[in-house]
Amino acid sequence: MKEGKKKKKTETSIGESISALGAFFVYLITGLFLAVGFWVVGEKYSVDLISDPSLTLRLLWIIEFPIVVIIYSLFRRNPEKCSYFRAVGRSILGLISGAIINALGAVSLGAPIGLQSLPKTIHWSFLMSVFTVVPATAVFGASWTNWHRVFASLKPTGNIEYMILIPAYGAIIGGWFGAWPMPLDWERPWQEWPICVCYGAIGGYIVGQIVSLSLMIFLRKHKNLKLA
């Protein structure tokens, strides 16, 4: 069993690789577009997450999604077998299925299920999908073994897998913690679903990016030390 896994690892680790600096730029661009998203929402539509969460979330994921797809599709597995546009196409599918999974998870954890909050839940889950599932679909496609190894067994290899795994878990854990203030009776508008969960997810995503960057740097140094 273990041997089999090892074999798979060596097979799948072939693909585009990325340096820590590259990862930093990727993060910078995705972060920038997140900021652009907020700016567009604030300047063009003059709303924010609190006053109109569903519009804001929609714009955020619509702005963030293309850039994530464009960047991560560059690092797809088996580039010779799988064209760039195929990677883009499958990540659209990934976006939708990821949104469904996220929505179901949120509902089982207690997200409101009324018709009023339906658009909010949908757009929130699309944003979560962009953070969690879309990069992985762009890179892995439907390769279950890769998914399983990275997300379930938590055994990423190579920088790109760190870039997929850690921010995704960061967003989920951040969102989980973000739900904590919701029941409090402070009567602040941001306590509504899904505003604080969103803040939590974005915060967790950014923390995940920082952690993955530092891990990459740390591991490279470690490797260098080993080599030396």
Next chain:
Amino acid sequence: METYLKNKKLIAIGFLLIHSIAILIFTRGFLLTRTELPFHSTCSDVSLSPCLTSPPPSNHDSNPDSISSHSNHTCWTKPVVDRVIIIVLDALRIDFVAPSAFFPEPKPWMDKLTILQKLAFANESSAKIFKAFADPPTTSLQRLKGLTTGGLPTFIDVGNSFGAPAIVEDNFINQLVQNGKRLVMMGDDTWTQLFPNQFQKSYPFPSFNVKDLDTVDNGCTEHLFPTLYEDDWDVLIAHFLGVDHAGHIFGVDSSPMINKLEQYNSVLEKVISILESHAGPGGLHENTMLIVMGDHGQTLNGDHGGGTAEEVETSMFAMSTKKHTTSVPPEFDTSSCKQNSDGKQICISSIEQLDFAATLSALLGISSPFGSIGHVNPELYALGSSNWDLEKSESGNFGTQSAVKEWMKNYVNVLCVNAWQVKRYIDVYSNSSVVGFSSDDMARISDLYAAAEQNWTNSVKHLLMDRNGDENNTNRSAFKEQIAAYLNFFSSVVELARSKWTEFNLNLMITGFGILVISLIIQFLVVFHGDKSYAVGFWLSTGAAFTLFLVTIRACSFLSNSYILEEGKVANFLLATTGLIKLRYSVMKKTMRKEAVIFLAIASVLRVSIDIGLTKQAATSQFMSSSPSWILGIALDLPALTYAIEIAPIVSVVILICVLYIAIAKTPSEGMWNEGMWKYVTVGSMISYFLIALLWASESKIFGLDGLLQVIGGRNRIPQTVYAIGLVQLFLLASARMFCAGEKKYWATRTVALVSACSSPVILLSGKQGSLLALAYLLAGYCIMRLEGVERITKLDRQNKLSKLNPLCVMQWSLLSICMFFASGHWCAFDGLRYGAAFVGFDEFVLIRQAILLTIETFGFSIILSVFGLPILLPIHSQTPQAHSQKRHQLFQMYMLFGVISATTVTATILCVTIQRRHLMVWGLFAPKFVFDVVGLILTDLLICLASAYYF
């Protein structure tokens, strides 16, 4: 091994005892109780007092007819006013009424009720502004109770008033009715809830909608002015809610608040002008007293309920339509004075709300409520006492002097009656109540009273009786001395009552909490002690760390009232989180993904059920806003849906019967006699289930089984049969356990027998949701069992059955049981009890029987089934005797762990109520939560004892 197991039973009993003691001590310190006495004061009582039963003769009383014209008969004291108008402005802060000169800096909301200030500070005024002190809890309902009974409402009082039932204790309103006074009420409908039959006319308006600032007030004013012109009432109560609501929604410093105050000012101006226009001799309001008061204050955010100065300080304005007022001797004057901007001396007095009932009773000349511990306030009494100097209109110094003396004569007699009544109440209370006053306190109070009474009978009484008493100063000083003696008595009574009824005993609370913490530590040690290779794995495992994390989160969540309100949702959130983590492991190990998904699905179903429960709670809770937004727009009268709702419970009962059948069919039947008996017991449950299904089918219309109930003789027959079967089953199980102790192999059969025996009454009492919930519970328990240790399952481990148990599964079971409590439509408040369940199968009320049924219904799923069903979590394959004994050890540890988890949350609740004992919601939220948790813990401990007796 056997002795060790016996020790285990002792351990379980030991924890039950420790917890009981700790909780008992804590409760003594925390739950202040006051017994409501059923006695009522009557007019004739006064003959028992040492006081003068007839009004004291007046020096100037040359015209006896003038008294009899005011009232036909006197009750306890001579009435001094004929009619009273009480206008209650809810949440009236003291700075709404008192001039801004009394406060450090003027604020926008001050000086808005200008008419009251104008009247109070006019020369020759017969009006006064009081600073009134309320006692916590400062919520309208409790304050109205305190005002009318003249007592100090405590937890038990508050506990009784969750559904706002009528006040049964003797009260001011009751006394008015008893003395033939006619009452009119308008405004807040809390009054009609408290006094359903007492008002001759009432115009109640719903107080529920806080966002509505005007309905109650407009309704009030609409009826107030016409009523003022009528003569068919003696006491008028108008309760305005606008200021309270404006405070809750907008806060004090807001324009709606100022608009409201200005509106009140114009209303009051109009009321006073009507009164003054009829105040002439022979007029409708010749001798009327107007009282404008708040029931409590509010903070700047509009909150109230607690005991802070802002909430406790409210105001009272009193005015008599008779112009001339006696001035109170400076010894009894509580007023504080300031210079206003014009350099004029302005004064406001102070009064305790506690004294309101006694003072108004004295003013109207009726008997004061039996349980009143207030005294007649001298200044308020003086406002009405313009009556005595009559129309003599003596001018000059002599007139004022004699008026003061006259007032003192009356006041001292009123106080005498008053003191006698308070003493009688204190005596009766301490004799009849379970937890009376300490003998030291009683002796001190009795001494004070005896001294005052001695003085009374020896000297003052004669002075009063003496018609031709000489007008010298010794008389006056004797009266003053007497009044001072009485006031001294009153203040020590009130001090004692406050310490008894409003102050927590922190020492007892901390002792109880300390014992509980120590027991927790011991319990942890017991769990760790048995940590052998095959036991529950604790050290260095992610499961243990995560369990600890979840327990800590849950415990900490009780520190906030919001998390207590949403406890069900929080538990479900944590349950679903554990489900997600298990799902991740099962995906990782590529096994049992189905179980993980089913578990998550059940968690989702439970959350919907919890949401439904929460909306029910929000409908009655004063703390939650009802938000039915989640409800999908399903038309509930859809025929298909009605069928589904009718059929689903019956189908699930049938499924349960099938599950039971499979469970007993699986076990080997070639065993000894007693093995067979476990089976027969289970067959009994199947019969019970069948009867339940039959009952529900006959209750619903779609099966056409309406005639069935007549055939079997009434709808109570089936439930009673089910209870009987359950009792017989439990008896059989107990005797089988006692007499056939040899065979201990078949866990599964025994667990199934016990759980099924308990489950049938629980399902029956829970109503139609019961079977669905039981099914969900069973399925979730199965999933937890299967998922237990999924993260370490490899081929190797599977062969070794006795791997360490993952503590997370016990945590999941515990969370599941909490979710079940909320999903079955309960919440931690007394209106969350489903009283209807107590009458399933019985029509007449027998306290103990009905209480048992209610307890079974309330804690059936969350405690009874979860404690007895805990062995379900053990994987059942254990064949060798050695494996069996190790399993038993594991099971014991699971029970201990379950006990620790329950005890930890209860300890957190106790810590929380200790910290929050002065919180706004302590009586509405924390105390009921405390009671539920404590009862739950004791029940859990007790059942763990029984379960360990049964299983080991």
